Amino acid sequence: MNIKLTVSYDGTNYCGWQVQPNGTSVQSVIEDAIFSVTGEMVSLTGSGRTDAGVHAEGQVANFITKKDNIPPENFAFAINAFLPEDVKILSSQAVDETFNARKSAKRKTYCYTFYKSKIPQPLLERYAFRIDENFNLKNAQEVASVFVGEHDFKCFNASGSGAKTTVRTIYSINVTEKDNQIKIYVTGNGFLYNMVRIIAGTLLKAGEEKLSTSQAQEILASGSRELCGKTCPAKALCLLKVEY
């Protein structure tokens, strides 16, 4: 039986989704919990890696189990009993044998959150990145629109990434402001290593009026990482959902 899981986690205390030599990964704590439920050492396939410190509201993963006697929707509750507070399975269901959380993924949506304040706010710091109070929302929105579509996103490709091609499609980037918080929603068919955090840094530069739409077009055409903004911190990034 092929089981699809929807997973939420607070990534603060993890080395990321994927099993790593050092640190505890979200994948490994879920695999351990599945072992506690089924006695099986499964290999859990995630829709993709999330970096150390990145959060998820709706990560998707799947695994194969021989425990056909367990109703599929009960896996969520059973696995949760063995998970820490910062990782929980929101739902579980049986899916077709061919379903693969990584390969079958069609669209992913991430959200990056800034908050505007001169002084760090202890109650916002965990899930948002503090920026200056002067943020030109309209300019950030206009620059964001440059990146929508199918493009070679070499400029957003962090060094160390082993991606075969840097062509991806971004379906939408929405930049919103409410209660002094700026949220950047990015939906695409896939993302390069650190890509959303570099997009956030580049839109921050646009919000600070240090980057125009024509400069953004040049960055995209040149493929130069140096011309983009910095890679923004992981803590303010959240994988919202994966669509199939």
Place this chain on the structure above:
Amino acid sequence: MNIKLTVSYDGTNYCGWQVQPNGTSVQSVIEDAIFSVTGEMVSLTGSGRTDAGVHAEGQVANFITKKDNIPPENFAFAINAFLPEDVKILSSQAVDETFNARKSAKRKTYCYTFYKSKIPQPLLERYAFRIDENFNLKNAQEVASVFVGEHDFKCFNASGSGAKTTVRTIYSINVTEKDNQIKIYVTGNGFLYNMVRIIAGTLLKAGEEKLSTSQAQEILASGSRELCGKTCPAKALCLLKVEY
């Protein structure tokens, strides 16, 4: 010079506002930071205690300093340099010698947050308390209205409280629902030990349709703690503001 501070903190890792024999208090880390700035061992007066684990967006405190050469508004930045990430001074100002953060306080507003979900949500758990999905908002609002006004709130007085009188005035209780989160805003001239957390537990009982407005009136008249709801967890309570 009498300095008034507005303070925000994530109370998760503290034993509460007030200095205690065991554990680190918010008051003590701020007093230590003031010592680092001024070399003075001041006694910081808070508007009131907050319990272990309770958060604050706008706690108010004051202290007397002889450092008249420091511009009052600069104390915030100077003290913040010596504070951990989970405690920050949002603003500082010079106030009249007679100002006392506790005695001069006229109104305090707290917020208690529930979220409705069958499964714990890692990204909400830090600042909210999970409840059942069936919550009768209207009933909770009606029961809340019973407690508005000047009353003897003996029923909401946790044992161990040394309050001289249990008469307090609640100016308003607003119960709102948005995105599956219930927020209870309570404004009053002062609160008994655990009072807001017992109000939250009582309104939770109302939301679960286990308490009617007439029963709430009986509770208030009888002064019986046993008839109220349970004391809800500290982590979902936040001191929003103190008015003078």
